[in-house]
Amino acid sequence: MPTNDDFAFRVADARRAGMSRRAVDDSALDRPFNGLRALRVEDENENAGQRHPLDLARDAHVRAARQFTVHMHxxxxxxxSTAALLWNLPLPAPVPDRIDVSVAAPHRAPSGRGVRxxxxxxxxxxxxxxxxxxxxxxxxxxxxxxxxxxxxxxxxxxxxxxxxxxxxxxxxxxxxxxxxxxxxxxxxxxxxxxxxxxxxxxxxxxxxxxxGSASRPETWTRLTIVDAGLPEPVLDHDVYDDRGRFIGCVDLAYVDLEIAIEYEGDHHRLDTAQWNRDIQKHDDLAALGWRIIRVTKAELFDNPGELIRRVRGALRSRS
Structure with missing residues (x-):
């Protein structure tokens, strides 16, 4: 949902309401698009240093789109790309520096700074x-x-x-x-x-x-495994013990062989509660005899051969 950081107003509306030209052009206000002013968003917020630059770029693009709605026809x-980000779909880098605004023919496509x-x-x-x-x-x-x-x-x-x-x-x-x-x-x-x-x-x-894929890395993990000629794992699999107690949901699994493949994203590392839940889940899975393959971002995107080697080894050991 929109936040105060998304607030924008039209210069023409502000002037009609009695706002002076000097106030409208105050350096404390951003100028996201022609004829618009917006509250300036400080980059040095308490979470910025912990967040990935791609997430910050996505947030900035979405904020610009929300600001543009003030004078959208x-x-x-x-x-x-703009629609993808507004639907929270996993658009990869780089994030476009202009927002996509479209019309159906015969209307004329909009133009202006910051708009495609x-x-x-x-x-x-x-x-x-x-x-x-x-x-x-x-x-x-x-x-x-x-x-x-x-x-x-x-x-x-x-x-x-x-x-x-x-x-x-x-x-x-x-x-x-x-x-x-x-x-x-x-x-x-x-x-x-x-x-x-x-x-x-x-x-x-x-x-x-x-x-069943819950994230972009999970899709990449699945396709990397399959394209190496290995069997396709099941996605989003709930595991229970013999008494019916819920152990946890694993990202990808070879169920019959009791092999779990878990992608370790940044939120697992930065969220203490999530980290503790993961430790307990993995301990419980191991106690049931499951083999757990934990996949990192560096391995998946920079060294996929190592991921394939580990999955292939696990399959051989359990077959």
Whole structure:
């Protein structure tokens, strides 16, 4: 939801309300877009030093989009990378420095500093109301626009995984947090809505989409393993002991062989409560005879051969 950091106002509205030109042009205010002013956001906040630069860049892009809504026209809507970030889809680096604002033909694409205007065919986009109130392409339609924007095929699959995932709290008393944004079938329908740029890459990504992946690294882990010729692991698997006690949910698993593959993201390291839960879960899994392969960011993205070696070794030892 919008925060005070997202607040912006139109210069024309401020002047009509009696704000002086000097106050409007105060150096304490940012100028995110032509004719807009916004509260300045300090970079030296208490969490900035602990957060990844990519997360900070995503936040800045989303903040700019929310500020732009102040003078968005009724026929304009967010699309492409901006829509992906507003839907919290795992758009990879680099984050664009301009926001994507589109119109359906015959309207003219917007222009101006900080804006990438696009004119799209009305037959090829599904426009919906975002929970925050502005117009935006649907998650499925957004994914179908990214065929040439997102370069790595694993990332196109990761975004489709995110669109089709049903977020849940694991365990016997768990619950669904929200429905999936779309099904694989609905993504397929989007691809058939006219001529798509990058359709071959999108079709291949859709073929490899699985609804159980909880993050971009989990998708990359799965595809790295499969592309090495190893069996495809199960995703988002709940483990119980012989008495029916819930042990935990593992990211990827070879269930019959009792092999768990867990991606250790930054939140596992920085969140003390999460760290303690992970330790307890892994101890309980080991006590049940499970073998646990913990995957780091450096290994997955910089040294995937080591990941493949460890998974292959675990499979051989259990087969």
């Amino acid at each position: 009724a026929h304009e809507f967010f699309s492409h 205007g696009r004119q799209l065919s009305a037959a090829q986009v599904s426009i919906v109301a975002h929970p925050e109130g502005f117009s935006i392409t649907s998650p499925a339609s957004t994914w179908a626009q990214l065929g040439t924007v997102v370069k790595h095929p694993y990332d196109l699959t990761a975004i489709a995984d995110a669109v089709t995932r049903t977020p849940r709290i694991a365990g016997p008393n768990g619950r669904v947090l929200r429905p999936a944004y779309a099904t694989v079938a609905e993504l397929s329908v989007e691809l058939r809505r006219g001529r798509r740029i990058g359709v071959r890459a999108l079709e291949e990504a859709l073929r490899r989409t699985r609804a």
